[in-house]
Amino acid sequence: MDAYIYKAGVWCGPCVIKALVAARKAAPGAIDMSPAEALQQIVSANGFTRESDYDSDDLPKGPYAQGGGEADTPQHCEGCRQFLGNPLTADGVFWVEDVIRGYITTRKATAATTDTVNEWADFYKDELDFRRIVLEALERKTA
Numbered sequence: 158m159d160a161y162i163y164k165a166g167v168w169c170g171p172c173v174i175k176a177l178v179a180a181r182k183a184a185p186g187a188i189d190m191s192p193a194e195a196l197q198q199i200v201s202a203n204g205f206t207r208e209s210d211y212d213s214d215d216l217p218k219g220p221y222a223q224g225g226g227e228a229d230t231p232q233h234c235e236g237c238r239q240f241l242g243n244p245l246t247a248d249g250v251f252w253v254e255d256v257i258r259g260y261i262t263t264r265k266a267t268a269a270t271t272d273t274v275n276e277w278a279d280f281y282k283d284e285l286d287f288r289r290i291v292l293e294a295l296e297r298k299t300a
Contacts, residue, residue, distance in 0.1 A: 159220035160232065160241050161192070162213045167225045172236025173217045182216065193220050231277050240276055250284050253277050257285070261294035 161173040168176065170192025177183035177199060187195040196217055205211050208218050219225075224232050224241030230252055232243045245253065256268045257278055269277070278285065 158224055158241050159222060160225035161217040161219035163217035164214055166235035167232045168236055169234040169239055172234050176236060242280060253281055254285055254290050258290050258294045262297045
């Protein structure tokens with residue numbers, strides 16, 4: 158999913174346009190357009206020709222493919238909290254494994270809801286070592 162950077166957050170397309178409409182930086186009709194097309198018109202209407210002409214605190218930057226790109230944690234939209242499906246760094250894979258391990262050990266999701274942890278486990282399943290996660294969780298439980 159494409160992502161946008163705006164006001165120090167990562168946003169999905171529909172939410173970033175809604176935020177711009179709410180901030181009166183875009184006309185309500187922008188909601189009916191594709192986010193990339195709407196943003197292009199909004200940027201142009203503000204007198205900018207390039208993304209480097211403005212700051213992401215003023216107008217969104219993007220779109221960025223793959224949920225905004227590689228990060229140390231799974232990225233979620235600032236507006237709707239939808240998981241954006243970004244790739245993880247090696248540290249990010251370790252972090253997600255640790256969240257899953259903690260959930261197995263305590264039966265509580267500390268970094269996210271149970272549904273979110275399940276969503277991460279499913280999305281990153283090819284990168285996670287579930288056998289090791291379970292064995293380490295069992296070791297923690299018996300320690």
